Amino acid sequence: MEPLPSFPEDFLWGTATAAYQIEGAVREDGRGVSTWDTFCAQPGRVRDGHTGETACDHYHRYREDVALMAELGLNAYRFSVAWTRIQADGRGPANAKGLDFYDRLVDELAAHGITPFLTLYHWDLPQALEDEGGWLNRDTAYRFAEYAGHVHARLGDRVAHWTTLNEPFVQMAYGYAMGVHAPGQALLMEALPAAHHLLLAHGLGVQTLREAGASHVALTNNLTPVRAESDSDGDRAAAAAYDALHNRLFLDPVFRGRYPDMSAYGVAEMPGVRDGDLELIAAPLDSLGVNYYNPTRIAAPEEGPDALLPFVDVGITGVPRTAFDWPVVPSGLTELLVGLRDSYSDALPPIHITENGCSYDDEVGPDGTVNDPDRIAYLDGHIRAIAAARDAGVDVRGYLVWSLLDNFEWAEGYHQRFGIVHVDFATQRRTPKRSAEWYRDAITEMRGKSLKRR
Ligand code: IFM
Numbered sequence: 001m002e003p004l005p006s007f008p009e010d011f012l013w014g015t016a017t018a019a020y021q022i023e024g025a026v027r028e029d030g031r032g033v034s035t036w037d038t039f040c041a042q043p044g045r046v047r048d049g050h051t052g053e054t055a056c057d058h059y060h061r062y063r064e065d066v067a068l069m070a071e072l073g074l075n076a077y078r079f080s081v082a083w084t085r086i087q088a089d090g091r092g093p094a095n096a097k098g099l100d101f102y103d104r105l106v107d108e109l110a111a112h113g114i115t116p117f118l119t120l121y122h123w124d125l126p127q128a129l130e131d132e133g134g135w136l137n138r139d140t141a142y143r144f145a146e147y148a149g150h151v152h153a154r155l156g157d158r159v160a161h162w163t164t165l166n167e168p169f170v171q172m173a174y175g176y177a178m179g180v181h182a183p184g185q186a187l188l189m190e191a192l193p194a195a196h197h198l199l200l201a202h203g204l205g206v207q208t209l210r211e212a213g214a215s216h217v218a219l220t221n222n223l224t225p226v227r228a229e230s231d232s233d234g235d236r237a238a239a240a241a242y243d244a245l246h247n248r249l250f251l252d253p254v255f256r257g258r259y260p261d262m263s264a265y266g267v268a269e270m271p272g273v274r275d276g277d278l279e280l281i282a283a284p285l286d287s288l289g290v291n292y293y294n295p296t297r298i299a300a301p302e303e304g305p306d307a308l309l310p311f312v313d314v315g316i317t318g319v320p321r322t323a324f325d326w327p328v329v330p331s332g333l334t335e336l337l338v339g340l341r342d343s344y345s346d347a348l349p350p351i352h353i354t355e356n357g358c359s360y361d362d363e364v365g366p367d368g369t370v371n372d373p374d375r376i377a378y379l380d381g382h383i384r385a386i387a388a389a390r391d392a393g394v395d396v397r398g399y400l401v402w403s404l405l406d407n408f409e410w411a412e413g414y415h416q417r418f419g420i421v422h423v424d425f426a427t428q429r430r431t432p433k434r435s436a437e438w439y440r441d442a443i444t445e446m447r448g449k450s451l452k453r454r
Contacts, residue, residue: 001380004442005387009450012115012398013443014076015069015420016355018122018166020052021407023082025059029097032088034124035134035175039182050413056405057428062105068421068430069404070112072440077114078354078400079105080122080166086150090126090143094150102151106158117354117400118159119220120148120205122166123181130183135176135194135201138272145204152212162214163289163354164205167222168198168250180411188308189265193272199253203280210283220289220354221250224296225335229314234300237264238311242298251340255347257282264310287397288340289354292382295332320374322358324416330381337389337396350395356382357402359409359416362433370422370433379439383446401439405430 020036040051058065069077083090085098102118109116121144129140144164152162165171170181176194179186202219209217224246228239241264248260257278259270299314301307316327333356340348358378362370379401386396406419414425420436423429 002384004380004446005384006449007387007390007446008397009447010397011446011450012076012352012400013439013446014074014078014114014117014398014400015404016078016117016400016402017058017404017407018080018119019082019085020055020122020124021403021409022056022058022405024052024054024057026053028059029085029101030088030095031082031098032084032090033127034082034084035127035130035182036124038127038130039184042184045182045184046411047413047415050408050415052408054425055408056423056425058405059101061428062101063108064430065404066105066108066112066114068432069114072420072432072436073443075114076117076398076400077109077404078117078119078163080119080124081151082124083121083144083147084124084126087126087143087147089128090140091128091146094154099151099154102155106155110158115161116159117161117163117352118151118155119163119166120144120151121164121201123171123175125183134183135171135197136191138197138200141197141201141204144201145208148205149208149212152209152214156212156214161216161218161287162209163218163220164202164209165198166220166289166354167291168195168202168219169246170222171198173245189267192262192267192270195249196270196272196277199250199281200277202254203277203283206283206285207280216286218285218287218289218349218352219250219254220291221247222291222293222355223247223251223336223340224292224294225332225339227295227297227316229297229299232300235298238300239298241265241310242296242313246296251344253278253281254285255282255344285349287350287352288348289352290336290340291355291402292333292336292353293356294327295329295335320377322374322378323361324359324412326358328358328378328381330378330385333382333385334388334392337386337394338392341392341394350397352398352400353382353386353396354400355402356399357418357420359418362406362417362419362422364422364424364431368431370431372433372435375420375433375435376438379435380442383442
């Protein structure tokens with residue numbers, strides 16, 4: 001392989017996880033019921049009826065997991081807080097025992113020199129709030145800000161990096177528009193108020209965190225460079241419509257203070273917006289979290305203007321694919337990052353890649369090792385793609401692999417293994433894969449020739 005590129009000496013190298021996907025312990029220490037507990041209990045929602053009840057048992061094994069990160073030489077870890085551990089029903093005083101868990105986790109990270117990146121919301125809404133309308137209800141945004149205040153009050157002295165939401169697009173689209181994620185509502189474009197209320201929650205959360213003294217506040221979006229299938233006007237318009245829905249709906253309000261043109265969806269004005277909302281949503285951020293998995297190729301729908309949606313996802317072909325059948329296109333990450341810089345210029349804060357990774361059908365071999373050459377190629381390609389974006393002047397400051405551990409992959413249950421550490425879910429035995437060893441060695445190599453920060 002070509003020598004790895006250089007990165008600044010303070011570049012962050014880590015992994016990412018989310019509460020419901022790894023913690024388990026769903027009935028311990030006063031945790032309330034979340035929408036994902038409810039969703040998993042509904043027959044047919046999650047493949048093979050899997051649930052997050054035990055997941056990776058990280059709630060009890062976090063010390064072992066932090067030790068693994070330290071052995072791999074990682075200096076950053078992104079995790080999320082389960083709202084229902086802090087407020088069982090999503091409102092009211094904080095549950096001290098729930099906060100104690102994250103307190104212990106943060107101290108353990110500090111003891112190993114690992115910088116915590118805390119995400120407040122990664123899709124596990126308190127069911128009690130969902131029963132009142134969830135993200136379709138404006139009040140949920142205010143409840144989120146109250147929750148953010150509780151978490152910051154306990155952890156703000158040790159956690160510097162605060163992220164309000166993870167992937168609001170997926171929460172809106174999969175959870176409320178298509179119904180394939182919790183809470184399982186299939187409202188199509190009627191789900192748009194959820195997008196606004198999520199963004200309002202972000203804005204109110206930023207306000208609360210700033211008032212409490214947080215110095216590094218971010219939002220994480222999953223973004224995709226959108227490619228039109230052809231140069232035809234129809235395909236280009238379809239690609240622009242998809243870009244507006246997936247990317248710009250969650251970027252323009254934050255960095256431009258206005259919603260993108262959604263007229264392709266028959267939407268003249270975003271529903272639910274009140275005076276002052278966009279000012280809150282557009283408050284300056286210290287970084288943008290970018291989750292990147294693949295580009296999207298879009299064509300105009302064949303049925304013409306009566307089609308349900310103004311685009312068709314025709315898929316990327318001719319490239320390697322993961323076990324999830326996702327195309328592997330590292331150059332798409334460079335394209336995305338350069339495109340963000342070009343679109344938002346001075347309004348764009350520095351970027352952390354808060355997720356990037358792949359699932360493969362990894363197994364522990366007879367010699368006890370897990371050989372995952374495709375993941376090594378994937379990580380290598382994407383790290384080079386970040387270096388290329390940095391060379392083009394994009395200020396990227398960290399890379400967090402999704403994921404540390406094989407974990408509960410939402411509607412796919414435990415079928416998609418994204419970890420650089422294999423988890424045997426019957427025994428909870430952790431086995432670092434070859435890719436984990438590769439990542440450790442790559443970080444050592446890249447640190448060895450690190451550049452001073454530009
Ligand atoms: O597992 C998810 C994560 O929760 C959010 N981003 C994408 C990952 C892979 O699907």
